[in-house]
Amino acid sequence: MALQIITAEQRMAEKRGHKMVICGQSGVGKTTLARTLDPDKTLFIDLEAGDTAIKDFPIDVIRPNTWQECRDFVCYIGGVNPSLSREPYDHIHYERVMQEHGDEFHKKLGKYDTIFVDSITVAGRLCFQYCMSHPDNIIERSGKVDTRSAYGMHGREMMAWLTHLQHIRDKNVILVGILDSKVDDYGRTNYELQIEGSKTARELPGIVDEVITMTVMGGADGVKPYRAFVCQTLNEWGYPAKDRSGKLNVVEEPHLGRLINKLNGSEQKKDLTFVDPQSQPTERGEVQ
Numbered sequence: 001m002a003l004q005i006i007t008a009e010q011r012m013a014e015k016r017g018h019k020m021v022i023c024g025q026s027g028v029g030k031t032t033l034a035r036t037l038d039p040d041k042t043l044f045i046d047l048e049a050g051d052t053a054i055k056d057f058p059i060d061v062i063r064p065n066t067w068q069e070c071r072d073f074v075c076y077i078g079g080v081n082p083s084l085s086r087e088p089y090d091h092i093h094y095e096r097v098m099q100e101h102g103d104e105f106h107k108k109l110g111k112y113d114t115i116f117v118d119s120i121t122v123a124g125r126l127c128f129q130y131c132m133s134h135p136d137n138i139i140e141r142s143g144k145v146d147t148r149s150a151y152g153m154h155g156r157e158m159m160a161w162l163t164h165l166q167h168i169r170d171k172n173v174i175l176v177g178i179l180d181s182k183v184d185d186y187g188r189t190n191y192e193l194q195i196e197g198s199k200t201a202r203e204l205p206g207i208v209d210e211v212i213t214m215t216v217m218g219g220a221d222g223v224k225p226y227r228a229f230v231c232q233t234l235n236e237w238g239y240p241a242k243d244r245s246g247k248l249n250v251v252e253e254p255h256l257g258r259l260i261n262k263l264n265g266s267e268q269k270k271d272l273t274f275v276d277p278q279s280q281p282t283e284r285g286e287v288q
Helices: 008-013 032-038 066-078 092-108 122-130 146-166 198-207 258-263
Strands: 019-024 040-046 061-062 114-118 172-183 189-193 210-217 226-230
Touching: 008 122, 019 198, 032 114, 040 066, 040 146, 061 146, 066 092, 066 122, 092 172, 122 172, 146 198, 172 198, 189 198
Parallel strands: 019 172, 019 210, 040 061, 040 114, 114 172
Antiparallel strands: 172 189, 210 226
């Protein structure tokens, strides 16, 4: 297929989904966020077997039990990756899953605008279990697992899976995961996504459009605790966050439906700003 120039008018008229990661501590209400989406147009990927939060919510669910099923589903909705010549995600993989599930299942997927994955933390565990038992990572002489090789395969598998999800242009993909906090030797709190292997946690923010931390604020000076989204990299709490759209405020309401509407809105992207620290007034009101 020859390269084509997509005009600005064509590109802006395309249906485009948003890819985002919602991270937060366990119990903060990440799974419950699915209730803020349109149930008729959302497919819930239940990897945690923990859908109590949406028990009475009329939303369609898929429950993959293995990493192979996770790969098949993503290949099924994402199609063929033309840059690959072997499984997963090549034309042979796609033809196989199409034969197994059929066109009828594929047509049903067309009604969904949003894929809600709960959670990427468990997806990473399933992937790691697959890698630890893969023949390529078993030492022939001893029969033991080559852990270093398994971690390398895990990083490649996860990045290929996430990249394939990212290229599903017409659907929103929401990945939720647990946020870990660690205090270093200097008393500083550092946050990172809880997921097997360092490669995925390190490179995931560069793949998705939005990285959002769901946290609890308030609770001091008479202010009742409340949940909130932290959406911008430059935030005073040091939470992991990123907004590729440029349309979100530092703190947003924890409602995915309204958040996606804001991302889809006609509001212009906010330009990056720079303030010279030397020009800021001091405590005495003087300019440095």
